Amino acid sequence: xxxxNQIHLRGTVGLVRMQEYEGRRVAHISLATTxxxxxxxxxxxxxxxxHNISAWEGRNMCDFDxxxxxxxxxxxxxxxxxxxxxxxxxxRIGYEVVAKGMAIIDNDTTFAYES
Numbered sequence: 001x002x003x004x005n006q007i008h009l010r011g012t013v014g015l016v017r018m019q020e021y022e023g024r025r026v027a028h029i030s031l032a033t034t035x036x037x038x039x040x041x042x043x044x045x046x047x048x049x050x051h052n053i054s055a056w057e058g059r060n061m062c063d064f065d066x067x068x069x070x071x072x073x074x075x076x077x078x079x080x081x082x083x084x085x086x087x088x089x090x091x092r093i094g095y096e097v098v099a100k101g102m103a104i105i106d107n108d109t110t111f112a113y114e115s
Contacts, residue, residue: 005078007097009033009051010105016067027064029053031073031097052096053077060101067104076101 011033019026035047053075057064067073077099085091 006076007079008074008076009053009097010072010074011051013067013069013071013073014050015069018064025057025064027053027055027057027067029055029067029073031075052094053099053102054096055099055102061099062102062104072105074103074105075099 009031011031014030014032017028019028029052031051031053033049033051035049037045037047039045055061055064055075055077062073075097077097079095080098081093081095083091083093
């Protein structure tokens with residue numbers, strides 16, 4: 001049986017932090033996605049989820065110089081978990097998306113990803 005770990009997100013960039021490692025740039029991005037539904041009383045509810053994205057500059061990536069707060073971004077990647085110990089000494093698990101492809105989008109753009 002084939003195993004699959006793939007995630008596809010489309011959302012709004014909150015924060016972008018760039019680092020350079022051995023001559024290559026890596027972008028650490030917070031991405032907000034929303035889910036809208038009706039609550040028990042029929043009222044509209046919007047649920048926002050924040051995702052941590054790590055992306056290495058290169059093939060299938062958008063221009064990192066164009067990444068900024070508020071831009072719309074589409075990401076294809078894999079989900080990765082990491083154990084860490086918080087400041088309070090409690091061990092926790094954090095999740096991040098390791099991007100394989102990213103594109104800055106607008107209403108007329110579709111994502112083109114080459115495998």
